[in-house]
Amino acid sequence: MQKWLSVVGIGEDGVLGLNQVARSLVEQAEVLVGGDRHLNMLPKSDLREKLIWGSPLNDTIEEIISHRGQSLCVLASGDPMCFGIGVTLLRRIPIAEMTIIPSPSSFSLACARLGWSLTEVETLSLTGRDPSLLHPVIYPGAHLLILSEGRKTPAIVAQMLVQRGFGNSQITVLERMGGTHERIVKGIAASWNISELADLNTIAVECIADSSVVLLKRTPGLPDTAYHHDGQLTKHEVRAVTLAALAPIPGQLLWDVGAGCGSISIEWMRSDYRCRAIAIEQNPSRLRYITDNAAALGTPNLCIISGEAPAALQDLEPPDAIFIGGGATADGIFDICWHSLKSGGRFVANAVTVESEQKLLQWHNQVGGTLTRIAIQRAEPVGKFLGWKAMAPVTQWVVVK
Structure with missing residues (x-):
C-alpha cells in the first residue's frame, strides 16, 4: 500500500x-x-x-x-x-x-521560552485526561510541563499543588506560542486567581514544597498512612519487598488478585506511567478504597474488577505479572493464574495464614520458585523505653514462568 x-x-x-x-x-x-x-x-x-x-x-x-x-x-x-x-x-x-x-511541540516551545532543558522536565497532558495524573510528578524541585485542557486547567493545577503542600510553586501559563497573540502569565499556586486565559495554553510549574509537606516518594513502599483502608493492607516494608519481586517493567500488565485497598497495583503503576494493572476485589467497601486511593495517588487509569477470583479472572488480558495477596485458598485460583500468565512472567504470592501458606508450598512443589519468610519488627514504646513489636510474618512465594 x-x-x-x-x-x-x-x-x-x-x-x-x-x-x-x-x-x-x-x-x-x-x-x-x-x-x-x-x-x-x-x-x-x-x-x-x-x-x-x-x-x-x-x-x-x-x-x-x-x-x-x-x-x-x-x-x-x-x-x-x-x-x-x-x-x-x-x-x-x-x-x-x-x-x-x-x-515544534508545545513542550519544545515552552522550554525555549523558559530556558529549561526538555530532557530534565516531567511532561504530561491533561487534555481529556484525569487531573490526578499530576500527583506522581509533584516533588521538590520538579519542573513540569503540562498540556492544558483549556482556560480552567491552570486553576485546577494550582489547587492540586496547594492541596499537596506545594502552594509556593511558580506557575507560568504560555498562551498560543509561536503566533501573534502569544502571551506569558506568571503567578504563585497559593494565590492563583487568573481566569482570563486562552483555551490554547501550556502550563509550566516549578515545584516548591512547603516546610511541612508529606512527600509521596516514587520508589515502592509508600507510608501506610497514604492509603484509605480497613486493615487489609500490605504493610509498607512488605510492599517494598513485594514490588521488588514483581519487578515492574514499563508497559507491562499486572493482575492484583484480592487487591484489598489496591496498594500493590497502585505502586506498580506509579513505577512508570506506562505500567498497567487490573485490581480484582470482591468486597464493596474495599472497591471504594481502591477507587479513592487510585485517584489520590495518581493512577486513575487503574482497571478495577468487582468479583471473586478465580471466576472474575476469566477473559482478562493475559498478564506479565500476577500478585495474590488474598484468596490463595480459593479452589482453582492457581490453575487459571498460571495458565494465563505469559511465558517469562513473574508470579508472586504472600501468605499470612497457615492454610494459605500450605497452598504456597503446594504451588512451589508443582512449579518451583523460591519461598521466603519475611519477619518485620518495629520499635514501639514500652513504658519509658522502646521495645520490639513483631508484625505477623509473611511467607512469600516467587516464581518465573
Whole structure:
C-alpha cells in the first residue's frame, strides 16, 4: 500500500510557517482533516472536502479509513507524535501508509521560552485526561510541563499543588506560542486567581514544597498512612519487598488478585506511567478504597474488577505479572493464574495464614520458585523505653514462568 495519509503539524503561524515538504503535502491533498482552528487557517477560497473531528473521535477515524487510497492530510497541533493525533491514528493505520511531518511541540516551545532543558522536565497532558495524573510528578524541585485542557486547567493545577503542600510553586501559563497573540502569565499556586486565559495554553510549574509537606516518594513502599483502608493492607516494608519481586517493567500488565485497598497495583503503576494493572476485589467497601486511593495517588487509569477470583479472572488480558495477596485458598485460583500468565512472567504470592501458606508450598512443589519468610519488627514504646513489636510474618512465594 502506498502512502496515502499525511499528518502535518502546524503552529500558530499557520500554513505560512510550514516547510516546503509539509506545505506540498497540504496542497496536494484531496481531503483535509482537522479541528475548526486548523481548518480555519486555510484560505477561504479552498473548496476541497474537509472533515472536522467529531465526538467520538473514533467515528472520524473510521471515516478517514474509508478514504484509503485517496490523498488525505490531517492538520495537527505542533508535534503529532507528542500526546497528539499521530499516536492515535497509528493504532489503526500502519506507518507504511503514512507520512508524518512535525512542527515544534508545545513542550519544545515552552522550554525555549523558559530556558529549561526538555530532557530534565516531567511532561504530561491533561487534555481529556484525569487531573490526578499530576500527583506522581509533584516533588521538590520538579519542573513540569503540562498540556492544558483549556482556560480552567491552570486553576485546577494550582489547587492540586496547594492541596499537596506545594502552594509556593511558580506557575507560568504560555498562551498560543509561536503566533501573534502569544502571551506569558506568571503567578504563585497559593494565590492563583487568573481566569482570563486562552483555551490554547501550556502550563509550566516549578515545584516548591512547603516546610511541612508529606512527600509521596516514587520508589515502592509508600507510608501506610497514604492509603484509605480497613486493615487489609500490605504493610509498607512488605510492599517494598513485594514490588521488588514483581519487578515492574514499563508497559507491562499486572493482575492484583484480592487487591484489598489496591496498594500493590497502585505502586506498580506509579513505577512508570506506562505500567498497567487490573485490581480484582470482591468486597464493596474495599472497591471504594481502591477507587479513592487510585485517584489520590495518581493512577486513575487503574482497571478495577468487582468479583471473586478465580471466576472474575476469566477473559482478562493475559498478564506479565500476577500478585495474590488474598484468596490463595480459593479452589482453582492457581490453575487459571498460571495458565494465563505469559511465558517469562513473574508470579508472586504472600501468605499470612497457615492454610494459605500450605497452598504456597503446594504451588512451589508443582512449579518451583523460591519461598521466603519475611519477619518485620518495629520499635514501639514500652513504658519509658522502646521495645520490639513483631508484625505477623509473611511467607512469600516467587516464581518465573
